[in-house]
Amino acid sequence: MRKEEIEMELAKHTDTILSFPNRGPWGDSRYRGNCSGWIPAYFINKYHAKRVAEVFAGSGTTYDVCRDMGVRYVGIDLNPNPPRDGILSMDILDDAMELPDGFYDADMVFLHPPYPSIHNVRYAGNMWQDTDGTRILRDIQEMNFEDGMKAVNHAVLRAYNAMPAGSYEVCLVGEIRAKGEYRSMMQNLAIPGILHQTFIKLQHNTVSGRRTYSGSSDFALTGHEMIAVIKKPSGYELAFVMPKRYSMDIRDSQMATWKDVVMAAVRNLGGASNNEEIYAALEHHAKAAANVNWKAKIRQTLQKLAQSGLITHVGTGQWAAA
Ligand SMILES: C[S@@+](CC[C@H](N)C(=O)[O-])C[C@H]1O[C@@H](n2cnc3c(N)ncnc32)[C@H](O)[C@@H]1O
Structure with a gap:
């Protein structure tokens, strides 16, 4: 041409x-x-x-x-x-x-x-x-x-x-x-x-x-x-x-907030779960290890999530994803 x-x-x-x-x-x-x-x-x-x-x-x-x-x-x-x-x-x-x-x-x-x-x-x-x-x-x-x-x-x-x-x-x-x-x-x-x-x-x-x-x-x-x-x-x-793929458990992530990890735990436990089960799901991970008051932090986050309607309080110390 x-x-x-x-x-x-x-x-x-x-x-x-x-x-x-x-x-x-x-x-x-x-x-x-x-x-x-x-x-x-x-x-x-x-x-x-x-x-x-x-x-x-x-x-x-x-x-x-x-x-x-x-x-x-x-x-x-x-x-x-x-x-x-x-x-x-x-x-x-x-x-x-x-x-x-x-x-x-x-x-x-x-x-x-x-x-x-x-x-x-x-x-x-x-x-x-x-x-x-x-x-x-x-x-x-x-x-x-x-x-x-x-x-x-x-x-x-x-x-x-x-x-x-x-x-x-x-x-x-x-x-x-x-x-x-x-x-x-x-x-x-x-x-x-x-x-x-x-x-x-x-x-x-x-x-x-x-x-x-x-x-x-x-x-x-x-x-x-x-x-x-x-x-x-x-x-x-x-x-x-150069794009690089990172893969980790959200419970070990430095940038995930308490709202992110507690919400992930409630969703993954499925159905109703109690405080002890939620503690156990997060206990051996970096997010909890970095905070001496991690159990109190989880309870506080659960309360806030229930107030906003993202989870439901289904009994004493019992929670479920909404
Ligand atoms: C998508 S085609 C290119 C087609 C071309 N634009 C055309 O219009 O004909 C990709 C080319 O990469 C070559 N190729 C694959 N591996 C290669 C390598 N390691 N080093 C150099 N060329 C390679 C293949 O032989 C192929 O011809």
């Missing part, structure tokens, strides 16, 4: 909702998880990028867009036989391998990582031949969500380390609902540098979009993906936000 035609189409998009019903003549629509070429094209145009680098180059969508827009390109993918000459075979998780020089003077790096844990999509041994039989172990698509996100974040940080100050890192990530669980890649994404802006990419013609969900489900059909644009402010600083 001619550069002028591309720019004319892109000029119609003025806000952070990116909707391109056609994927354009770039890359390969049969390659699973391929993205519309209009997405890299939009950001190349927006940031006036002249040198683009890409991790997870896939079927060559961004390569083809750069060719048509007259932009220099280098990409990497785990595929041992990449489909374009500007794409090198490389495992982004192998730190013994350096990124190509083109990452070090890129003004934009694009990443469209696999959506780990969607197992009906396969790269190693399916979209490309796993020639030595070991790539399947390094294929992020094959990993569970937690390991896959660690790998994706490793890729985000590696690309960021290489980028020069002032450049943009554009990450297109999916919102996954698989096997009854909803997982947001965006919410688990590492953000080095400055989160410059986020965008929503509307989904068109996806397999999940053709599915019919029962109207009674409390899930809406996923109709979008997310794009995070990160900007690198300076040369040496490596600052990043």
Whole structure:
């Protein structure tokens, strides 16, 4: 496609909702998880990028867009036989391998990582031949969500380390609902540098979009993906936000109030419970251990909860959730 035609189409998009019903003549629509070429094209145009680098180059969508827009390109993918000459075979998780020089003077790096844990999509041994039989172990698509996100974040940080100050890192990530669980890649994404802006990419013609969900489900059909644009402010600083999951018993939490823990105990004991049972439920936990008057505190909290109607006083020293 001619550069002028591309720019004319892109000029119609003025806000952070990116909707391109056609994927354009770039890359390969049969390659699973391929993205519309209009997405890299939009950001190349927006940031006036002249040198683009890409991790997870896939079927060559961004390569083809750069060719048509007259932009220099280098990409990497785990595929041992990449489909374009500007794409090198490389495992982004192998730190013994350096990124190509083109990452070090890129003004934009694009990443469209696999959506780990969607197992009906396969790269190693399916979209490309796993020639030595070991790539399947390094294929992020094959990993569970937690390991896959660690790998994706490793890729985000590696690309960021290489980028020069002032450049943009554009990450297109999916919102996954698989096997009854909803997982947001965006919410688990590492953000080095400055989160410059986020965008929503509307989904068109996806397999999940053709599915019919029962109207009674409390899930809406996923109709979008997310794009995070990160900007690198300076040369040496490596600052990043990396989401981490914390899990503990609320009775041991420093920030849970007496109202929170007593209410949790009454609810969990179920039916009617007496003071002794409520003491026992809280006794061996950090909240009680930190207060010498913990029994009095529990009784006082129970009184207040009963006054506000959240629990009911069902007999002497007997309580139930309302
Ligand atoms: C969602 S696809 C990218 C599709 C691409 N945007 C397109 O339009 O064709 C993700 C790519 O990540 C590659 N990949 C998976 N694990 C990798 C790894 N460890 N290192 C580098 N690439 C990897 C897969 O081979 C796949 O091509």
